Amino acid sequence: MSTLTLAQANTLLAAALAAARAAGHAPMAVVVLDEAGHLKAAQREDGASMFRIDIATGKAWGAVAMGASSRVLAERAKGNPNFFTTLADTAKGRFLPQTGAVLIRDGSGRLLGAVGASGGSGDEDEAICIAGVAATGLVAG
Incomplete structure (x- = not known):
């Protein structure tokens, strides 16, 4: 049975932030949670606002809790806001x-x-997450 290791989480963080820098995005925060929604690793770049870690955590926590990307959840929320x-x-x-x-x-x-x-548009945030996961050899979903 495989689990997400700290080494993988750190590789993912570094690759995601590198992707943000390469794309010229605003300062970002990236949070990695395990399958139970517990913090595995987090980083907030210099200049990223104080809320970025909380926002990134909320997006990741919702995704892991519901078993779907936050993009899918945002679409579902439009049809069932209550x-x-x-x-x-x-x-x-x-x-x-x-x-x-x-x-x-x-x-x-x-x-x-x-x-x-968190730090860019939702599309930018998602793209750096996908880049980070790809760098670990794991699968983004």
């Missing part, structure tokens, strides 16, 4: 269904965790 508002309340504010987080899976499809980013 349910998603209730989810956010139930999760004591930890749930943020906004684009910018993806699931992390191993080669057999087993859920290992999620990575979320």
Whole structure:
């Protein structure tokens, strides 16, 4: 049974932030959570605002909790806003269904965790998450 290692999480963080720098994005924060939604690793770049870690965590926590990328959750929330508002309340504010987080899976499809980013647009945040996961040899979902 595979688990997400600290080494993989750190590789993912470094690659995601490198992708953000290469693309010229604003300062970012990236958070990696394990399959139970617990913090594995996090970094906030110099100049990133104080809320970035919290936002990245909320995106990743929602993704791992619901088993879907935050993009998918944002789309679902449009059609059922009351349910998603209730989810956010139930999760004591930890749930943020906004684009910018993806699931992390191993080669057999087993859920290992999620990575979320904050600092750019949702599309930019998601793209650096995907780049980070790819650098680990794992699968973004």
